[in-house]
Amino acid sequence: MSLQxxxxxxxxxxxAGDVRALDGVTFGVADGEIMGLAGESGCGKxxxxxxxxxxxxxxxxxxxxxxxxxxxxxxxxxxxxxxFRFKEVSIVPQYxxxxxxxxxxxxxxxxxxxxxxxxxxETIVPELERRLDLVGLSRDVLDRYxxxxxxxxxxxxxxVLSTILNPxxxxxxxxxxxxxxxxQKAVAEMLVSFRDHGFVKSMIVITHDxxxxxxxxxxxxxxxxxxxxxxxxxxxxxxxxxxxxTRLLISSLPEVGVRYAERxxxxxxxxxxxxxxxxxxxxxxxxxxxxxxxxxxxxxxxEIEAGHFAACWKVA
Amino acid sequence: xxxxxxxKLLIYGLTFFIAATIDWMIPRFMPGNPVQSLLSRSHVAPDxxxxxxxxxxxxxxxxxxxxxxxxxxxxxxxSGDLGRSVYLTGRPVTDVIMxxxxxxxxxxxxxxxxxxxxxxxxxxxxARRRWLDNAALPIGYILTATPYMWLAIVLAWILGFIFRLxxxxxxxxxxxxxTLTWTFVGSLFSHWFxxxxxxxxxxxxxxxxxxxxxxxxxxDADYSRYLEALGAPTRLVRKYAFRNxxxxxxxxxxxxxxxxxxxxxxxxIVFSYPGIGKLTLAAIQNEDYFLLxxxxxxxxxxxxxxxxxxxxxxxxxxPRTRVGMSGRSA
Ligand SMILES: Nc1ncnc2c1ncn2[C@@H]1O[C@H](COP(=O)(O)OP(=O)(O)OP(=O)(O)O)[C@@H](O)[C@H]1O
Ligand code: SF4
Ligand SMILES: [Mg+2]
Numbered sequence: 001m002s003l004q005x006x007x008x009x010x011x012x013x014x015x016a017g018d019v020r021a022l023d024g025v026t027f028g029v030a031d032g033e034i035m036g037l038a039g040e041s042g043c044g045k046x047x048x049x050x051x052x053x054x055x056x057x058x059x060x061x062x063x064x065x066x067x068x069x070x071x072x073x074x075x076x077x078x079x080x081x082x083x084f085r086f087k088e089v090s091i092v093p094q095y096x097x098x099x100x101x102x103x104x105x106x107x108x109x110x111x112x113x114x115x116x117x118x119x120x121x122e123t124i125v126p127e128l129e130r131r132l133d134l135v136g137l138s139r140d141v142l143d144r145y146x147x148x149x150x151x152x153x154x155x156x157x158x159x160v161l162s163t164i165l166n167p168x169x170x171x172x173x174x175x176x177x178x179x180x181x182x183x184q185k186a187v188a189e190m191l192v193s194f195r196d197h198g199f200v201k202s203m204i205v206i207t208h209d210x211x212x213x214x215x216x217x218x219x220x221x222x223x224x225x226x227x228x229x230x231x232x233x234x235x236x237x238x239x240x241x242x243x244x245x246t247r248l249l250i251s252s253l254p255e256v257g258v259r260y261a262e263r264x265x266x267x268x269x270x271x272x273x274x275x276x277x278x279x280x281x282x283x284x285x286x287x288x289x290x291x292x293x294x295x296x297x298x299x300x301x302x303e304i305e306a307g308h309f310a311a312c313w314k315v316a
Numbered sequence: 317x318x319x320x321x322x323x324k325l326l327i328y329g330l331t332f333f334i335a336a337t338i339d340w341m342i343p344r345f346m347p348g349n350p351v352q353s354l355l356s357r358s359h360v361a362p363d364x365x366x367x368x369x370x371x372x373x374x375x376x377x378x379x380x381x382x383x384x385x386x387x388x389x390x391x392x393x394x395s396g397d398l399g400r401s402v403y404l405t406g407r408p409v410t411d412v413i414m415x416x417x418x419x420x421x422x423x424x425x426x427x428x429x430x431x432x433x434x435x436x437x438x439x440x441x442x443a444r445r446r447w448l449d450n451a452a453l454p455i456g457y458i459l460t461a462t463p464y465m466w467l468a469i470v471l472a473w474i475l476g477f478i479f480r481l482x483x484x485x486x487x488x489x490x491x492x493x494x495t496l497t498w499t500f501v502g503s504l505f506s507h508w509f510x511x512x513x514x515x516x517x518x519x520x521x522x523x524x525x526x527x528x529x530x531x532x533x534x535x536d537a538d539y540s541r542y543l544e545a546l547g548a549p550t551r552l553v554r555k556y557a558f559r560n561x562x563x564x565x566x567x568x569x570x571x572x573x574x575x576x577x578x579x580x581x582x583x584x585i586v587f588s589y590p591g592i593g594k595l596t597l598a599a600i601q602n603e604d605y606f607l608l609x610x611x612x613x614x615x616x617x618x619x620x621x622x623x624x625x626x627x628x629x630x631x632x633x634x635p636r637t638r639v640g641m642s643g644r645s646a
Pocket of ligand 2: 294
């Protein structure tokens with residue numbers, strides 16, 4: 001296992017109380033695995049991704065353990081985490097289009113960042129140029145300001161920059177959602193080639209778009225209201241989903257290739273529970289077509305067959 | 317770049333032309349007759365009035381057709397002649413303005429530059445240290461929220477009246493003749509201090525609060541969060557945030573410098589300081605339209621020059637404007 005997350009719980013502090021955005025998740029990501037993370041908006045995907053890299057000021061660590069390459073990540077300690085960021089765990093954030101300092105030339109910013117991490121900038125230049133070639137960016141982007149690049153170019157630039165130190169784990173958060181369909185496909189394939197070239201060992205790809213995951217992910221994890229619903233190899237999730245939520249999610253996809261963001265779960269009536277004060281038991285209960293008395297208890301997330309996990313009483 | 321500044325210059329030229337024309341129209345089409353009011357105050361014998369009116373109308377060129385007046389206005393303007401002051405009995409307006417300008421400059425240039433520098437440094441520091449922020453922010457808000465008049469009077473009262481550290485009115489002691497001696501320079505300085513300090517304090521608070529808020533905003537921007545996610549040390553993140561936060565402050569500074577030419581009206585009045593602001597008040601009180609017209613022209617030119625400097629400054633400090641100009645795109 002490259003990454004092992006155990007019972008991770010992270011809340012948001014708000015005036016109204018704690019928002020339980022990540023409420024006890026346990027999963028692993030193998031060496032070389034590209035894990036897709038899907039689920040409705042607000043279910044906690046970005047919270048999970050960010051907790052592995054850097055906590056937002058409002059995020060509060062409650063409990064749980066994160067191990068990367070056998071070492072525990074001190075995710076609750078902002079200063080101690082700095083040793084791991086960029087070098088061991090890195091992120092292409094949801095806001096990649098605005099992630100570059102607008103008043104610095106990209107090359108200079110890259111050099112200053114790398115130097116600040118204790119690495120002489122000259123040493124990475126050949127690799128940087130090689131990777132720019134690989135993603136189809138001309139080398140002179142380094143001599144430009146971010147405003148001079150198109151959205152897709154900035155996206156690719158951030159992908160190259162985030163992975164330049166060959167981290168073990170890369171979190172890619174909604175990196176395709178702002179792009180047109182043909183660029184989406186190219187960016188998704190770039191992720192795979194980054195893994196194949198060994199720039200990153202394993203990846204968590206967060207997206208609304210299950211069809212992208214179908215193309216590139218080895219496994220898919222489905223989240224619902226701050227908890228994991230199901231994790232399985234891509235093929236099983238698409239053709240033999242077991243959790244009632246995953247089934248509805250997959251069947252509400254008219255066909256692979258159409259994004260469900262626009263037709264948000266037309267097939268599932270109701271809406272997810274508020275995470276400020278979620279109901280006890282299975283959080284999908286109100287919308288679940290097969291719910292029963294037993295579902296007032298919380299279902300455990302268990303392995304139902306090799307490599308296939310689900311949290312539902314009717315599955316186990 | 318060249319086309320950009322060419323276009324700007326054209327716009328500034330046009331603005332100047334229109335503003336100067338309006339400025340010329342004001343005394344001529346306003347109710348009241350400046351010559352009449354001059355004479356009515358100077359107690360001349362009634363039978364001499366018509367002759368004097370004719371004399372002054374001729375002196376100021378008011379007896380010629382309006383279009384001729386307009387043309388000769390431009391002719392005179394381009395040769396640096398702004399006419400003559402009625403209330404200072406015929407002294408050239410240019411001279412009158414030029415003798416007030418040094419006072420205004422000596423007051424405002426240091427006040428603006430120093431408060432800008434000190435305020436921004438202080439604001440950036442406050443954004444970095446919580447205790448400083450908690451202590452300094454309320455003081456900053458109080459400083460900027462205090463009506464200037466009030467602050468100036470309190471300052472004059474405490475430092476000038478109670479402790480008698482500084483004189484509270486005039487540009488130098490009336491007992492002295494302007495000479496280049498230490499006594500006179502000392503007198504200039506002690507008269508300068510209170511108006512300077514009052515302006516400095518008020519502007520300082522504004523800059524400090526502006527800078528503090530800008531930095532906090534920049535530290536929350538996406539590019540800052542990205543740097544932090546990649547483990548960049550606080551030093552680098554702050555450096556970028558500071559640089560980006562200072563951009564709008566530079567525009568603010570340049571705009572303030574444009575205001576210089578109009579003087580600090582209230583300051584100069586409160587402390588009877590003999591700069592452009594006080595001169596403006598005198599011109600209004602004495603219905604001296606030519607002097608007023610000259611001052612306005614002076615201000616128009618000053619503001620236009622300042623704006624032009626802002627344009628240049630921005631091109632120098634903010635790469636985004638440079639990119640927009642050359643039309644280079646991806
Ligand atoms: N700063 C915050 N303060 C309070 N609550 C928050 C904050 N950020 C997120 N939340 C809450 O936490 C939950 C999870 O948010 P998160 O951003 O992780 O969702 P997501 O799955 O990434 O959604 P999306 O697909 O829209 O990006 C949401 O219910 C949201 O309301
Ligand atoms: S545990 Fe019960 S409510 Fe939850 S998904 Fe399974 S059947 Fe539905
Ligand atoms: Mg998100």
